[in-house]
Amino acid sequence: MPGDQAVVRLVNAVVLSKGFPLLSGVNLEVDRGSLSVVTGANGAGKTSLLRLLAGLDSLTSGEGMVAGVNLNGGDLRLLRRRVGWLGHEGSFYADLSARENLEFAARALERPADEVGSALERVGLTHRVDTTTKQLSAGQRRRLGLAWLLVRRPELWLLDEPYASLDDAGRTFFDQLLREVVAAGATVVISAHDPLRSGGISPQHFHMVGGRMRTT
Amino acid sequence: MPGDQAVVRLVNAVVLSKGFPLLSGVNLEVDRGSLSVVTGANGAGKTSLLRLLAGLDSLTSGEGMVAGVNLNGGDLRLLRRRVGWLGHEGSFYADLSARENLEFAARALERPADEVGSALERVGLTHRVDTTTKQLSAGQRRRLGLAWLLVRRPELWLLDEPYASLDDAGRTFFDQLLREVVAAGATVVISAHDPLRSGGISPQHFHMVGGRMRTT
């Protein structure tokens, strides 16, 4: 295969939902170990794109290859297992505590349980480990999402507006995390309205308009 | 009453939820026609404070007077009718279209129906008026929230992280809206992690730590 380096390759990807084209023909190539930022006006299709890459929505037409899985007929579960997803909403069992949620993830992935404690510490939730997720504040839920990703350690990180509702310390931590992750060889695609703050890495920029990439 | 000017006056306000103090003794005074920005780390209590001011949560102890309504035993419904609220979540009937949601609000408030069209136009949703709210993107839902407020025209605006998930054009529009609103004599309290961008007005800053205002 020529694109050995490409973790994501979309050719004219179209995603329909109830007849409406969320994506109207996206061409995209993302290299392994890179950091990409997708920008675009509200409703341009950023969330839809990330969902497609995560294997959460299916391709209507066009071609796609993500993390070695063909989006047309490939094993989407395998794909999902390789990506980490951080969405707009807090993404856990609302009745379980922060710790229990992470322990569930760790067990599911057969990771050692002690990673949970350190992940919670890194995102600064040590004083809320036993609070049920539905009681956490918006930003704390975001942080828990990051901790979940720390336990997951996926090869492709898909983050939908990761900065939203994080406080300053959270953003600094997040930037540092991004650097680490990319340095460790993972690929990161994020959608954002805010400019990236991290100085260390130079991201690739993509701009969406009307459900596809703006041709520059 | 001495504080004729104060729209919000909290003295040692405490709000408990399941025994946990969301607010641990807030003292706050906000003048009529001012713009206030509440900052603070994740979980500091910004959302809880705004909910208290909106009459959505009730005071456990301490004293409070908001928009002329006493939080201890006053008519909270009267208070709610005077405030406009924009929360983390899209805040509408998910099965109704953008236009139908606003029409419902306009009728409920006995406002002329033609305000709906102009509000939708101002927030840039003219191409999505007949889309059901649950299909809108995160930012579009935020914009619809702003349109709802435009129809509401409240005297006290309470906005929880209004910038989150708005795109650049949306933020510019929002800043301009803030200026207009304040100029028209309304009071605005917003919570934010991002610095305010508007040049025109100088906001008052409040910083929360551990459920109360930082004593400076």
Added chain:
Amino acid sequence: MIKLSQRLLGPVTLVSLALTFWLGLWVTPPDVVQGDLVRLLYVHPPIAWVALYVSFGTATIASCLYLWPRTRSDVMDRVAYCAMEISVVFIALTLITGSIWGRPTWGVWWAWDARLTSTAILGVFALAYLALRRANDDPAVRARRSGVFAILTAINVPIIHFSVQWWKTLHQGASVLTSNGTLNVHGSMLWTMLLGFIGFTLLFFWLLRYRYRLEVKRDFVVATTVDEALALRRREGV
């Protein structure tokens, strides 16, 4: 005066109940038809009376007082809650004593009888009330909701009462005071029964007082932990 009566409540309850049992078990004669079973007469009707009318009545009145803005106070909410809880106990006792009585007289523990069914439904109401309280944590919300629920229940009491009349009832009708006003039960039996009514009613109020105090204590414990929680919260992030 109130102090004194409060102090006397316990002893008077004890004495009247003890007297009821003594009279009921040893002094009054066995019945011609029912034999010794008739002694349940001194226990079952008073318990049922407390379960249905006294405790539900107390809870309903307290709920109304809570919902009426001028008389709204935590006291009323607590009284309603405690009364409803005690009512569960008394309804259970009514069902138990009734079943014990029913087994030899009707041959079954339970029958689809109007009185029995309505008693069971009221018991369910009381349980539902407790379930509703559990489902809400905010004290103000809980108080308002359970207050409204108690009032809705009160609407149902007469409806239940009338709607089940169509069954040819197995249960004893008004057997003590008949419709033409003549007394049906004589001498010592009547007095014993009357004493039973007084005794169990007093027992209800005594239990209510006890339970209420427990509730206040619990609130106090909560309040002290709230102080600790407040101190902890204020130290956050500093």
Added chain:
Amino acid sequence: MTRVAWLVAGKDLRIEARSRVLLWQVLPFGVIALLLSGLALGPTHAGNSTAGPGLFYLVTLFVALLMINRSQALENAPGTRASVATLGLDPAGVFLGKALALTVELWITGLVLLGGSVLVLHTSLIGTVHALPSVLVTLAALAAAGTLYGALTQGGDGPATLLPVLTLPAFAPLLIAGERSYSAALHGGALWEWWVIVVVALVAYTAVGILLYGVLEES
């Protein structure tokens, strides 16, 4: 009050009309439940036409629970509650509007189920027609009570499961009265006392709703 009531009822019915849940899900459920109840009781009981009214009301009750829950869930989507609260709608109007919409929905379901029980349970058609007014009033009372109880359960833990616990004891007398008057219409017998109960219940629940719905919404 009436203005708000119309507004709210219109909104609820519009959402219902759009999602078609009543047509495609609730009605089929009712019909199947009717069939199943017939099955569960076996031929001896179900073929016996005296069971008709009872089964009709039993099924209607479960259908009503589904619909009450849906009606309240509309108001409880995350964020919706807060936004709508700041509209400061007159709670008596909201109560009336929601009860009205629910009544309309229950009437539609009730008519279909009545048809079903005539067909499936061999209940007499003429008797059923005679019973119609009492059925409609009973369903309206169910709707009024259901709106109140629905508001009680929302926002707490597990509203969908709490609702049945709270409503069933309250609906029991309505059920009985409805069943009796239906039976009376079928077999002849005194109707008016059941009418009294049902009408009293309707009036009482409506009155309590108008007076106290505001207390519930405050939270």
Added chain:
Amino acid sequence: MTRVAWLVAGKDLRIEARSRVLLWQVLPFGVIALLLSGLALGPTHAGNSTAGPGLFYLVTLFVALLMINRSQALENAPGTRASVATLGLDPAGVFLGKALALTVELWITGLVLLGGSVLVLHTSLIGTVHALPSVLVTLAALAAAGTLYGALTQGGDGPATLLPVLTLPAFAPLLIAGERSYSAALHGGALWEWWVIVVVALVAYTAVGILLYGVLEES
């Protein structure tokens, strides 16, 4: 597969134990529904002990619907579905785990309801004890089928109302077989044929679940 099954079952039961919805809401609902069904049928039918098994299964069915819905709703909180999907759990394990947790919950409810029908509907105690194994197997089959159907309905419009429509026809044979074998245990009669049906249903639903749950989860 079994590892995932235990993990998922543990998670579901823990959430259930924490919220206490089963104890405080579902069980009381079952008991009330039993009482009400007795009422709705009137004394002649309800007193008649042959109606016992039918009513027991009818009520269990409604309780099961509530619980299936709750079990699936856990996975469907906004965002939860996406995050959990990226864990790539073995779907057969997820199916088994959720079915297992549901089985445990249904068993608890079933035992209480059996007790209730002995007390309230005068079903014979000894007969009921004899019927116990068949009831437990039937409930397990209901849980397996319910988990499958639950997954079918979620994510669409109004899952809580869609579920009953889909499941009722599938549950009908289970219901009948369960009721027949319970009746047979009460009054004597051939048991084994109903056993065959119930066991076959359990095995079939479990097999289909293990094979096809993945297909449902993919969407």
